[in-house]
Amino acid sequence: MHPLVGSLSELKTSELEVKITDLTKKYFMTGNMDARQQISMVLDSYKTELNRRHEQALAKVMSDKSLDKLVKVN
16 A cells, blocks of 8 residues: 555545546656556555455355245256
């Protein structure tokens, strides 16, 4: 995690996605390689958190027993 990035768990998923989009634009706008490296590290932190949330949501859906009631196999 980048040292300047605070707790990402406090951000909503939509806010996280907006930050990723904004930083990606800024990454390609700058020609400064040092700035790009810093932006890249922050982006990695945000993307890791977003992937963690997606995996967590998928695991919840996969383990949800109420889905068994939707399809009856005889």
